[in-house]
Amino acid sequence: MAISAEIFEKVQETLCEALSVDEDEVTEEATLVGDLGAESIDFLDIVFRLEKAFDIKVERGELFPEDIFTNDLYAQNNRLTAEGLAALRERLPFIDLTEFEKNPVVQEFSSRMTVADMCRFVEFKKS
């Protein structure tokens, strides 16, 4: 699904401000952690800025569902179970989990999140 240029530009601006990166680094494919150097506190900063930029309210766990990753039914030996993956898909329909599903190690989830995922999240929230 194509991402709206208007949403991409605002997300790009948000990420440039929150992560002190250049505009040309913030491509749709760029991962927040690996490519843009986001750390855990940056995600809270990003959420605050997205709320302001798009006039949306993001509840705790909506973008980073910690409760799924810490639930023994959903995560065992540091990997999501089939039930965990199903719960994740239901909670985050806006994120493409194809790559993550191949090796669903808990810590890998946030490091795989891309700029495009953030844009789709905003589109999901505004729909």
Place this chain on the structure above:
Amino acid sequence: MRWYWIDRYTEFVRGTRATAVKCISLSEQHMHDHYKYFPIMPHSLVVEGVAQTGGLLINEFNECREKVVLAKLVKAVFNFEAIPGDVLTYRVEVQNISDTGASITATSHVGDKLHGEFEMMFAYLRSGVFADKELFTLEDYKHLLFNFHVYEVGVEADGVTPISLPECFKD
């Protein structure tokens, strides 16, 4: 010695905004150790003072239930050095308070001159090595807020109603 980098609040609007002052004295040890023979208020300690102004505002809003720590310095821009005899005025505006953290914007002034501009993020320590550790006792917090005159100048978010002592301090 405690790491206090403000002297008192002059305005405290619950969970919204606050103003605090820091009087700079030549007798402070760091004036002589930071740059020898060139006593200035270190910018890092100004950042700490702004963080204390905002951090206690957020902590009081949460009725001291959270371990509020400075987690990210988004912006710190300084226009000149503050020197002994100056009174730094820190003005903090809360931008966001959520159940996972908070963000503020702030300025520092000497008189009417804009000394610095800041943006900061605060996190609540709930897991990891700090999960079971106490940063301050409730007694510490209580005296800290009294010594900083929070209950003399503090008002609720309506800007009028005097701030009340939280339940946890009433024992």
